[in-house]
Amino acid sequence: MRLHGFLLACIAVTMWPALQVSAADVPHAAADDGRIRIQLVSRDEVELSSEIAGKIDKLPLREGDAFRAGQLLVSLDCALYNAQLHKAQADAEAAQALLQVDTKLAKLNSVGELDVEQAHAKAKASAAEVAYMQATVRNCTISAPFSGRVVKRTAAPGQFVEAGKPVLTIVDTSHLELKMIVPSKWLAWLKPGHSLRVQVDEVGKTYDARVARIGARVDPVSQTVDVTAALVNEAPELLPGMSGWAKFATP
Structure with a gap:
């Protein structure tokens, strides 16, 4: 019995480190000075496909080109x-x-x-x-559902496309959102409409923003929650994928 108990104790001690959650496994939501890492994402990103089979007659835009809502993006030979x-x-x-x-x-x-x-x-x-x-x-033509820019072109003029085959991936660059993860204990004072200042690394500028939405659940391991913010003013120089730091005005 003593030997059996000793073996169980050894097994428990051996398995204990594997059962522990390392601090390195939990993402750091905030820097030491209270800043939060943010990433800019587009509110809308669409992969356009043809609803009918046909040969592409016009595909005027390439990667990075800007377009307006309603502008012709794809035309098929009909x-x-x-x-x-x-x-x-x-x-x-x-x-x-x-x-x-x-x-x-x-x-x-x-x-x-x-x-x-x-x-x-x-x-x-x-x-x-x-x-x-x-x-x-x-359906021989595809017009832009919103103003934005072309992310990826997966077809070319003269190419025959089947119905449902992706042709263009477009993104709305005029409505950017800020995604971040904050400590769940901040929910005691953080509410929609709360002001924050955002410094974007790629452009070296700081912008005013407000909390738009707060996630519906708290991560039980990291004790964090997703937060989405929106810029107060338009900033055409910003693009999806840029990142930076947010500083909240704490009570």
Whole structure:
């Protein structure tokens, strides 16, 4: 029994260091002077894909180029889709004309009610085909959903792309957010709207910001919480991925 107890004690002592959480495993949320490390991220980053298959006709922007909301980013060669749309429109016009003729003939008892119903169904089907082809042709172009810059171009003019294949990755550089991790004990005084000053390393400037959102949970190991802040004024010189230090006005 004594030997068994001794062995259990040795095993416990051997395993104890492995069960401990080292301080080096916990990320440091704050510097010694109370500053918090921050990173700038874009509120919106989108990977644009084509909704239809086709050959790229125009892809005017390259990596780093800026664009405005609504600007043309991708254009596909849609000669075939346009031809199909014109055919669908012609079929729809013929079906509508046939419906009008059968309706008049039905009033003269020259055709049966079934003929009118069939003509009406054909007119509806032709109109639906026109609507489908119009939607397809609209997908021949991709416009910018917001103002920003091109992060990555994964296709080239003249290349055939399948539906759903990524073409461009774009980022909104006009709405940047500041991501940081702060000690959870700060929740006693840190609230949305709290002011802070942010020094960005890459540009060497300091900016005013305010807390926008506070994370929904506290990390139980590091006792930290995620915080998101927003710049008070526009700063076009800042880009996603830049980093720096934030200093809060503590109570």
